[in-house]
Structures are given as C-alpha cells and as structure tokens.
Amino acid sequence: MIVEICANSFESAMAAQSGGADRIELCTQLAVGGLTPSHHLIKKVVSKLSIPIHVLIRPRKGNFCYSKEELNIMKNDIEFCKYLGCSGVVSGVLQSDLTIDLIAIKQLVEAANGLDFTFHRAFDCVKNPLVSLENLIDLKIKRVLSSGLKPSAIEGISLLSDMNKMANQQIEIMPGSGINLGNVLQFKNKGFTSVHLSATQQPEKKSASFFEGGTEGVSDEKTIRKIMSLVSLN
Numbered sequence: 402m403i404v405e406i407c408a409n410s411f412e413s414a415m416a417a418q419s420g421g422a423d424r425i426e427l428c429t430q431l432a433v434g435g436l437t438p439s440h441h442l443i444k445k446v447v448s449k450l451s452i453p454i455h456v457l458i459r460p461r462k463g464n465f466c467y468s469k470e471e472l473n474i475m476k477n478d479i480e481f482c483k484y485l486g487c488s489g490v491v492s493g494v495l496q497s498d499l500t501i502d503l504i505a506i507k508q509l510v511e512a513a514n515g516l517d518f519t520f521h522r523a524f525d526c527v528k529n530p531l532v533s534l535e536n537l538i539d540l541k542i543k544r545v546l547s548s549g550l551k552p553s554a555i556e557g558i559s560l561l562s563d564m565n566k567m568a569n570q571q572i573e574i575m576p577g578s579g580i581n582l583g584n585v586l587q588f589k590n591k592g593f594t595s596v597h598l599s600a601t602q603q604p605e606k607k608s609a610s611f612f613e614g615g616t617e618g619v620s621d622e623k624t625i626r627k628i629m630s631l632v633s634l635n
Contacts, residue, residue, distance in 0.1 A: 402588075402632045403595035405455070405575065406620055407431070413601070413620035414446045414454075420625025425450070426491050426519075426597065428457035431617055434522070435459060437478055444485060453488035455519060458509070465495040465523040472505055476512040489517030491546065499528045501536045510540060520545045522577065525557075534564055537572055544573035546597055553579030554596075555587065562591055582628055586635055600624040 406417035408425040417425045427446055428435035435457050438446075443456055458475050460467070467475065472494075479490050490513050494505040501520075510518050520537055524547045527533040537545055547564070549557020554576040565574045576588050577597030588596050601618030 402593070404585075404625075404629060404632060405577075405595060405597045406625060407435070407577070407597060407599040408446075408620055409435070409599070409601075409617055410619060411442060411445055411449075413599075414450060416600075416620045416622040417625060418450050418452050420600075420620075420622040421629040422452065422625055424453040424455060424488070426455045426457055428459075428491075430462070431599065431601075433462035436462065437475075440478075440481055443482065443487070447485045447487060453517075455489035455491050455517060456482045456487050457521065458482075458490050458492035459521070465493055465526065466497055466502070467494055467505065472508065475509060479509065479512040479516070483513070483516055487516065489513075489519060489543070491519040491521045493521045493523030495523050495526060499526055501527065501533050503536060503540065506540060506542075510542070517543045519543060519575070522546055522548065525550050530560060530564065531567060534567060534572070538568070542572055544575050544595070546575050546577045548576065548578035555579060555584050558587065558591065561593070565592060582624060582631065585628055585632060589632055589635065598628070600628065 403423045405424045406422040408414040408417050408427050409431045429438045430436040436459050458478050460471050460474050494502040496502045520542050524545050548554045549560035551557035561576050575595045580596050580598040600620050602621040
C-alpha cells in the first residue's frame with residue numbers, strides 16, 4: 402500500500418521522508434483545506450527530498466469554481482512544478498451546479514502533461530459521485546482523492562468501496578481524511594492500494610502571539626514510521 406503524506410511545511414515534508422512515506426502532497430494552510438505552497442517552498446522541498454512530490458494547485462480558499470484569471474495562475478503553477486521536476490500535481494475544478502468542470506480540468510491536465518494528476522477532495526462536493534468518477538476516467542485522470550463525500554474516509558468507506566469497484570483499475574481511488582494508525586488497515590483490507598494522511602501533531606508553543614490564530618500541526622516522523630510498518634506487515 403502506498404502511503405501519501407499531506408505535508409503542510411518543509412518540516413512535515415522532511416518528517417514524511419524520514420518516516421519512510423512513499424510520497425508527499427505538498428501544500429500550505431490545512432485549516433482551510435490546503436492551498437498552493439509558495440514557489441520558494443516547492444523549490445526547497447524538491448532540493449531536499451528524494452521521494453515523489455505532488456503539489457497542491459489551489460489558489461485560494463472557498464469554493465472550487467475558478468475564473469479564467471485564476472485558471473491561468475493554476476496553469477502557471479503547474480508549469481513551475483513541471484520545470485522543477487515534481488512528480489505530480491493535485492487539483493480540482495467544479496461548476497456552480499456541483500458537477501466537474503470538464504473544460505477547465507482538461508486544460509489543467511494538458512498543462513500537467515507528463516505529471517501524475519490527482520483530482521482532489523473537490524470530488525467530495527459533487528452531487529453525483531459515480532457519474533463524476535466516469536468523467537474523470539474519460540479524462541484519463543490518474544487518481545481521485547476522496548473521503549466518500551463524508552467528513553472522514555472511515556465514514557465514507559462504503560461509497561469509496563463502491564467507487565473502487567466501479568473504477569476497475571481505470572483510475573486509482575485514494576481514501577483521505579481522518580486516516581490514522583487506528584484505522585489505516587481497514588482501507589488496506591478493503592482493497593485500496595493507497596491512502597492519504599497527515600499524521601500531524603501540534604508543535605510545542607514557544608511564544609505567545611496575537612497573530613497565531615490556531616497553530617497548524619506538523620507531520621510526526623514516529624507516527625509515520627509506525628503506519629509504514631503496520632501496512633507493510635499486514
């Protein structure tokens with residue numbers, strides 16, 4: 402089973418590699434669902450990691466309906482990731498009726514030519530998941546990250562299993578959200594070949610600040626190592 406770590410910082414990315422993770426999704430601002438990291442952060446992580454790096458392409462918080470200008474920013478970010486040698490990108494675009502924006506996604510896939518393309522948890526907002534999955538298969542998307550339209554993947558495991566059967570190896574279904582040491586084997590036992598998790602712990606507070614507004618956790622190397630050991634032994 403492939404374990405992808407959602408790394409929200411340079412420290413999290415390094416912890417993922419040291420803990421034996423197979424791959425990272427690099428992002429920032431997990432409190433709002435994740436945003437595109439700065440070009441400087443992407444460059445720094447690429448220079449230090451040897452495991453595959455997938456970069457989140459999401460220019461702002463909020464919904465997943467993007468303007469032409471926002472799509473151009475996303476395409477430019479994808480080109481930068483390609484230039485640096487990243488292995489893949491992670492993105493998603495919806496229309497206002499909660500269907501997949503096929504035209505916009507096709508543009509992003511074309512920009513990412515040669516990179517793995519993961520459709521992210523915008524999928525968990527669609528109104529018809531099985532039709533949407535067919536759309537992604539038709540677009541030859543590599544994988545979809547989903548919690549089965551529920552707050553956590555363990556709650557959505559029934560739909561995720563249905564999606565996995567329907568996919569029939571045409572697209573990879575990667576469960577994500579709330580996956581941890583206590584439940585990761587349930588996904589392996591259900592036949593999923595990959596999972597997405599952050600394995601974060603809150604860092605020790607070193608100073609008080611009016612500007613903290615909730616400190617983001619950092620991926621924990623020891624937890625990641627335990628998860629890697631668990632999925633490899635079972």
